[in-house]
Amino acid sequence: MQGLIQDGDGEEQVRLSENLEHAAGLQPRQVRVQIMAAGVCGSDLSCVHGKYYMPTPLVPGHEAAGVVAEVGEAVTYCSVGDHVVLSTFGNCGHCPTCEAGDPGNCGFGGLRYTHSEGDQDLWGFANLGAFSQETIVHENQAVPIPKEVPLSSAALIGCGVMTGTGAVFNRAKVATGDTCVVIGAGGVGLNVIQAARLSGASQIIAVDRAVSKEKMAMEFGATDFILADGEDFDSVAAVVELSQGGVDHSFEVVGSAALLAGCLPMTKAGGNICAVGVPDLTATVTYPFQALHQNKNLLGIRAGGGKPRRDFRLIADMYLKGKLKLDELVSHTTGLDGLQEAFNALKAGTEVRTVLLPNG
Ligand SMILES: [Zn+2]
Numbered sequence: 012m013q014g015l016i017q018d019g020d021g022e023e024q025v026r027l028s029e030n031l032e033h034a035a036g037l038q039p040r041q042v043r044v045q046i047m048a049a050g051v052c053g054s055d056l057s058c059v060h061g062k063y064y065m066p067t068p069l070v071p072g073h074e075a076a077g078v079v080a081e082v083g084e085a086v087t088y089c090s091v092g093d094h095v096v097l098s099t100f101g102n103c104g105h106c107p108t109c110e111a112g113d114p115g116n117c118g119f120g121g122l123r124y125t126h127s128e129g130d131q132d133l134w135g136f137a138n139l140g141a142f143s144q145e146t147i148v149h150e151n152q153a154v155p156i157p158k159e160v161p162l163s164s165a166a167l168i169g170c171g172v173m174t175g176t177g178a179v180f181n182r183a184k185v186a187t188g189d190t191c192v193v194i195g196a197g198g199v200g201l202n203v204i205q206a207a208r209l210s211g212a213s214q215i216i217a218v219d220r221a222v223s224k225e226k227m228a229m230e231f232g233a234t235d236f237i238l239a240d241g242e243d244f245d246s247v248a249a250v251v252e253l254s255q256g257g258v259d260h261s262f263e264v265v266g267s268a269a270l271l272a273g274c275l276p277m278t279k280a281g282g283n284i285c286a287v288g289v290p291d292l293t294a295t296v297t298y299p300f301q302a303l304h305q306n307k308n309l310l311g312i313r314a315g316g317g318k319p320r321r322d323f324r325l326i327a328d329m330y331l332k333g334k335l336k337l338d339e340l341v342s343h344t345t346g347l348d349g350l351q352e353a354f355n356a357l358k359a360g361t362e363v364r365t366v367l368l369p370n371g
């Protein structure tokens with residue numbers, strides 16, 4: 012099969028292979044999935060740049076949807092022909108943490124080989140290796156959704172949509188009338204915005220460096236847009252002024268330690284500072300002690316604190332009921348050979364999401 016392989020750190024280290032195979036045969040609780048759509052997320056760029064400290068060679072890609080092609084003999088979560096969104100949590104499914112309903116906190120999943128090329132085993136990013144035509148995953152990672160959701164839109168549920176909406180619904184728990192600021196109005200930020208709107212937030216301030224982000228931010232539910240124009244722009248002062256003293260919830264979505272530190276003084280006493288974006292995993296965040304002291308909550312958030320088997324279906328249902336936008340997040344679709352172009356668009360901030368269609 013076709014798939015992308017990352018041989019080392021750097022965009023030039025990614026190549027298209029025609030000779031990918033599954034690393035091993037189907038185990039009893041595993042599912043073979045034909046990948047129909049895989050979004051190119053900021054984390055893919057970080058992974059390729061080595062900021063996730065993933066071992067290589069690796070098959071990148073972690074935000075995907077597809078069709079179940081084969082199930083192991085003990086699989087009960089899905090059937091052949093089901094449309095599934097793939098979860099990035101390679102969780103074990105049976106430890107106390109998993110049983111308590113917190114799959115994102117499971118410490119037993121581990122990273123495994125998903126594919127191989129000749130004699131060389133290949134790691135799979137998020138145990139998926141989604142930039143390939145097929146992958147084999149544990150049934151925990153294949154969540155069925157209604158077939159009415161287009162797969163190119165459904166792919167985004169697996170990471171960008173879950174990460175953004177989950178930060179609001181599962182972690183910050185934004186309440187009716189609350190005020191929010193969202194730093195970064197890209198693929199994940201737009202989902203923070205629309206989830207805050209669905210939660211009844213009274214003010215949703217979007218902050219971005221690109222003026223082109225304003226239109227979509229407002230369409231997704233932002234009430235205000237601040238253009239962070241130039242390196243010297245004081246976003247903290249602008250947000251404090253516009254919100255008349257600070258917001259109840261601040262969401263840092265860019266993945267910048269400096270921007271996260273800046274969220275503390277934008278947030279009111281007792282409010283939540285939400286670390287949604289992922290900087291280099293070894294980054295250090297520094298802030299003045301007093302900026303956090305007044306009963307503020309600094310929330311670490313991995314993939315929206317999601318419970319995929321509950322939340323993916325909930326998101327699909329909200330989409331089908333017309334409450335949540337998905338199709339608008341897909342800027343364009345292309346083949347596996349379009350990854351570099353997608354990275355360029357991500358870096359330039361010119362589009363929300365490129366979705367790769369590995370099977371055409
Ligand atoms: Zn577990």
Ligand SMILES: [Zn+2]
Nearest residue numbers: 052054170171
């Ligand atoms: Zn992602």
